[in-house]
Amino acid sequence: MHKSGFVSIIGRPNVGKSTLLNAFLNQKLSIVSSKPQTTRSNVEGILDSENYQIIFTDTPGYHEPRHKLGEYMIKSISSGLNEVDVIIFVVNYKKEILNSEMEIFEKIKDKKIPKIFVLNKIDEIKSEEVMVALEKYSKVMKFDEYIPVSALQGKNLDKLLELILKYLPEGPKFYENNQTAVNNERFFISEIVREKILKLVRDEIPHGIGVEIISMKYDEDKKKYNIEGNIFCEKETHKPIIIGRNGEMLKKISTYSRYDIERFLNDKVYIRLWVKVRKNWRDDNNQLKSLGYK
Ligand SMILES: Nc1nc2c(ncn2[C@@H]2O[C@H](COP(=O)(O)OP(=O)(O)OP(=O)(O)O)[C@@H](O)[C@H]2O)c(=O)[nH]1
Ligand SMILES: [Mg+2]
Structure with missing residues (x-):
């Protein structure tokens, strides 16, 4: 059986979406910086294996646009959510759930698409905090799966990949073997x-x-x-x-x-x-x- 499909990575700015994409591809495809709003356009990356092909889309961070470039970025996020097979929502640990995180959740909650909640940067927090955060989010945001990871250290990414594959439909390869990038x-x-x-x-x-x-x-x-x-x-x-x-x-x-x-x-x-x-x-x-x- 061969599985294939499109997986979108969304979330607030600076939570590590691009780092996650790069970690999956084992290649620096999407640029990363410590400043928010680094990614401006959707970046697609292909993870190819004998039994599956995943086309990831790294999207800009969700924020309140203050100019037309910002509006373009927000539109990119929406277009990145069209006809996808799995949505990955990335957050970082905070004491309280942010309004902007709720806004993103509102946008995806009624979509009949498998959704995975990813708590990233767990290398920066204590394991008790991981548990508390996952519990807090799972109470107010209904996802199919919840998983803590560190994109930077590659922690739990194998498990996240397993979860993605669990929800990925059967299908053919959309791109040739050995192609990683889609953008020019x-x-x-x-x-x-x-x-x-x-x-x-x-x-x-x-x-x-x-x-x-x-x-x-x-x-x-x-x-x-x-x-x-x-x-x-x-x-x-x-x-x-x-x-x-x-x-x-x-x-x-x-x-x-x-x-x-x-x-x-x-x-x-x-x-x-x-x-x-x-x-x-x-x-x-x-x-x-x-x-x-x-
Ligand atoms: N400690 C730690 N830092 C991380 C992790 N993942 C990403 N970062 C750092 O977080 C910062 C932002 O990472 P990006 O991947 O650019 O974040 P993004 O969500 O794509 O940001 P935008 O494109 O602005 O929306 C960078 O300094 C990364 O090195 C992680 O798992 N642990
Ligand atoms: Mg980015």
């Missing part, structure tokens, strides 16, 4: 650059960053990819911060990006990035589209 290469490359900016640049600046890959060519003589891209920021005052003194910050962003892109493409890379200002692009439909948020 340029998407991943721009995401890698955005991740480095999220890690290296302070405060709120990264939230207003958009990355566009303008060209990607393979140089047959030098045997490496030539990649060029634009980093868009929202304010004139952000530009010198991203470039840094003597261009040092931009150099760091480029170098760290190159390491990851080389790993991703499995080839040598030369990357050049430019920093440009696009005022309020997060609220401009055309600019959003040009950055792939459509």
Whole structure:
């Protein structure tokens, strides 16, 4: 018997949805950072085995949108819930259940789809707290399964996979063997650059960053990819911060990006990035589209 299907990972920002996807795929597919609202578009990853194929969708964190980019992110979550076979709802331990968690639950509770409740980051809490939290949530949120995990340490992920497989329907492979990614290469490359900016640049600046890959060519003589891209920021005052003194910050962003892109493409890379200002692009439909948020 071969099982296959679509599994969506949803939850508030920063709870570890992308970390969970990457852990299942054993590959860094979706970018991760300690700042909330890291993921902006749905990222699909395929876990393939002899007896099953799971297509995971990592979605943006659920939040109250404050601009059109935020609205796009919220729409992505909804579209990620269309025609799925299993929903995974990820939360982190807190003393009280949050209103926003209840809001997410309200959105999925009437769907006739198997739902798994995942308490993530259990490496950060005591085992008594795990029990208390699971009991508290299970009283107010009806799920088919409840499971505590640590996506970062890989704790209980084998059990979570078993639960997913339990609810996954019988079906054929939807994608070829050995394919992990669905989104296109340029998407991943721009995401890698955005991740480095999220890690290296302070405060709120990264939230207003958009990355566009303008060209990607393979140089047959030098045997490496030539990649060029634009980093868009929202304010004139952000530009010198991203470039840094003597261009040092931009150099760091480029170098760290190159390491990851080389790993991703499995080839040598030369990357050049430019920093440009696009005022309020997060609220401009055309600019959003040009950055792939459509
Ligand atoms: N201690 C601990 N940290 C974790 C775990 N899973 C994720 N994290 C950390 O939590 C932070 C957020 O992780 P992400 O995977 O980006 O979270 P997300 O839910 O995808 O966030 P958004 O894309 O913003 O919605 C990162 O710093 C991760 O390293 C875990 O199991 N344990
Ligand atoms: Mg994410």
